[in-house]
Amino acid sequence: MAYRTRMTITAVTAAIVSADLHTPFVTAVRSTSTVDTVVVTVTDEAGNTGRGEGPQTWRITGESLASVTACVEGPLRQVLVGRDPDDLNAILDEVDTAVVGNNVAKAAVDVALHDLAAQRLGVPLARLLGGASLSVATDVTLAAGDVPQLVAAAEKRVAEGFSTLKVKLGTDPAGDLERLAAVREAVGTGIGIRVDANQGWSAKQAVRIIRGMEDEGLGIELVEQPTPARDLAGLAFVTSRVDTTIMADEAVATLSDLHRMIQLGAADAVNVKLTKCGGLRSGRVMLETARQAGIGTMVGSMMEGRLGVAAVASLAAACGTTAIADLDAAWWLAGSDPALSYQDGSVRLPDCPGLSAITFGGDAGPG
Known part of the structure; x- marks a missing residue:
């Protein structure tokens, strides 16, 4: 032998x-x-x-x-x-x-x-990790802006084939409900909408705004990190007072953070990012820990290039999540790379050994 x-x-x-x-x-x-x-x-x-x-x-x-x-x-x-x-x-x-x-x-x-x-x-990275598919559904982000900017972006993204929108709020809490209502009216009820406040609200503001979303029947899938990352008590305050799913992002970087979040009942779901937790191995453990605790899961990316997005997408393909992934970071890059593409609301991974065919961003060469 x-x-x-x-x-x-x-x-x-x-x-x-x-x-x-x-x-x-x-x-x-x-x-x-x-x-x-x-x-x-x-x-x-x-x-x-x-x-x-x-x-x-x-x-x-x-x-x-x-x-x-x-x-x-x-x-x-x-x-x-x-x-x-x-x-x-x-x-x-x-x-x-x-x-x-x-x-x-x-x-x-x-x-x-x-x-x-x-x-x-x-073999492709997704298959090394145990996945079969090389296509992962993703949302697309609407950058923070005023009502006309958000409505125009929402309509364009839907026309491009995205069926889940992630609306960035938190820069102006007083006008956030109006912005969100305008986006919902523009795209109709058949499009999924989620909100990311990026720590932009206080706990009381979050409760008021989210209850307003609920009262207006805006059909929001989830609200991500409404309160400051270090204020788990504030996050728990919000989670216990609204019906909408509350997802932790910046508040949960590591496995120990996740355990603490679960113990406090601070959120209904968690966004796992490789750059927060330290990589694919840690990310897989966090997803499994959340599942065992009955916590919802999503994987996401920072504002990174195609290599980073492809790695997270490979994890999603292997492990699955309860919420559509947040993997649009590479979509924002100028230029294109056929090896990693966005089609019909999904990110498509190349059928190649590892990530070998993927360029970093724009029209730059590998690495």
């Missing part, structure tokens, strides 16, 4: 990449016209490479391009070089303990290692 020759990791690199958006992305937390990220590449002795992405997320995780690069090129590279990439779980155990926090950097390395494994086996 022939055994595979041990193949070790020989290089770990981090490259800062930026890509333009076709439209400014505006929320209650920030406004941006670019995606700025670190593309991490892990290479083995045979020249096989795996890539992951670590976007700059100052306002969510506190991590920057500089911090992600330093973490990857410092303690995480020390863990990886010389190791057999097939020893994936042991390596990821060491990645977890190599540095405190820095989950964006850890997620980029985690995805790169999974991508390398998929490429060495010659």
Whole structure:
């Protein structure tokens, strides 16, 4: 019986990449016209490479391009070089303990290692994770704006084939109900609408606005992170006083955060993002933990490029969620890449080894 020759990791690199958006992305937390990220590449002795992405997320995780690069090129590279990439779980155990926090950097390395494994086996990342489909339904975000802007964007997105809209509110609580009602009137009752306040409301404002949505029969699927991330008591206050599903996002980054949210009954559902939790392995555990606790699930992306979106979509294809995924980040990129496309309200993954066919963003080359 022939055994595979041990193949070790020989290089770990981090490259800062930026890509333009076709439209400014505006929320209650920030406004941006670019995606700025670190593309991490892990290479083995045979020249096989795996890539992951670590976007700059100052306002969510506190991590920057500089911090992600330093973490990857410092303690995480020390863990990886010389190791057999097939020893994936042991390596990821060491990645977890190599540095405190820095989950964006850890997620980029985690995805790169999974991508390398998929490429060495010659299968798509989604199939390595246990999924069969290469198409995942997604919502599309309506950036925060005034009534005419939101209505125009909503009508255009529906015409483009999206059937679930995620409306960004929270920049002007006094006018948020009016904005939402206008969007519902514009698209009719057959389109799913969810709300993301991005921490923009106080607990009392959230209750008032959400009850107003309910009283007006706007048919809102869920409200994501209505209150400040650190105020779990405030989130629980809202959840206990409205009928609409309340979803935690910024309030739940890690598995320990999820356990605390469940113990407090702070939310009905959770949005799992690889850049918050540290990667695919942690994301899978969080989804399963939420399911066992009877908590609703969704997977989402930060404002990141196609590599990051493809990784999250692969997890969704393998694990499934109770709510349609939030994977439109790469849709906002200027330019196009046929390897990762949006069609009929779904993101389509390439049938290729790992993420090998995917470019970062725009018309840039791989990585």
